[in-house]
Amino acid sequence: MKFKTALVLAGGAFGTSIAFVLSQNFEKVIIMVRSQDIFDEINRGENTTYLPGQKLPDTIKAAMTWDEVKAQTHGHVDLIVSGLPMSAIEDFCSRNEQDLKRYLDQGIPLVSLAKGIDHETLKLPDEMFKAHFENYRSQLMYLSGPSFAKEIVDKQITIVSLAGEDKDKLLLACEMLGTEFFKALPTTDVKGVLLGGALKNVIAIAGGIMEGLGYNHNTRAALITRGIVEMLRFGTVFGAKPETFYGPSGMGDLILTTTGELSRNKSFGIEIAKGRKAEEIIKATKSVVEGYKTTKAAYFLAEKMGIRARIFTGLYEVLYNNHDPKEVAREMMVLPPKFDEA
């Protein structure tokens, strides 16, 4: 094994799948969880709540407190991965800032897996982390790309983007995350990677709605191509590189989530098309559906920054103002004839 110990914060589906990736390169991987049930499940070799049916090696262990982390790592870790969803970042960082800093003081990378925009502050994950760890900004990195948790543990070949500010640290983290079935490609375009991961979830919900309404391949292809145009407009406002939107974290993840049956965002959209209420579906869903709140954030961002985004705006009206779901389809068809727009 090349590396000694990795620490994963949160034992949800994706955190657990990345722990599995890390177990190929690290002698030990600790997943920090907050519930006794998940603690017991992981220590028994399967996260039955979030990743059922996927066996985990016995080098992956759970911990519930920082004392337990310290005991299992002897106070030294080589990498921290945050598997926290968007809504948990601020809460977790403010409660655990000092403990996290003790590890970050060792100069190690912290890789966040979250995809979303905070609907209250309109911040991307990098701003949320930097609010607590500004002095460690060169160590902060963001992973995003087409990667269903289940398929990672099935060792399906998976390629994602890893964004950060420091090229040497990025290369080190890419090596730590690289296996024969999982590869992270380094980039310094943090905003491009984070916007791609957040905004594709919104288009995936729209895709689920279209599918639920009976639309098929032509419509999905139209949605994907119009979706990337709107995503690029957000990118322009944030100073992201356009080419990032055609890479794994942009077009790659947009295709995966609008077409893949495993997508929770797409499944959520299918339920909306059946006439169910958004809040009711969210309450009944165990795993996070990031696109729901990101739809609201994207709508407010578009309003604030004057971004033309018909699909995002149309979906907001459906999810938050009870507009007829058929409206999302109609929004795409009222495009004015304009030359030279993809």
Ligand SMILES: NC(=O)C1=CN([C@@H]2O[C@H](COP(=O)(O)OP(=O)(O)OC[C@H]3O[C@@H](n4cnc5c(N)ncnc54)[C@H](O)[C@@H]3O)[C@@H](O)[C@H]2O)C=CC1
């Ligand atoms: N599941 C997937 O295939 C992929 C997920 N992602 C992204 O990764 C992030 C995490 O997603 P999943 O693991 O799938 O979510 P999940 O819903 O399976 O798990 C979320 C985990 O976070 C924990 N958590 C929630 N609030 C917390 C808090 N305040 N403090 C501590 N822990 C808290 C929960 O207990 C749970 O273990 C999301 O942003 C998602 O978009 C990215 C790529 C793939």
Ligand SMILES: O=C(CO)COP(=O)(O)O
């Ligand atoms: O982001 C993902 C795959 O890259 C997971 O998508 P869902 O959150 O829609 O399941």
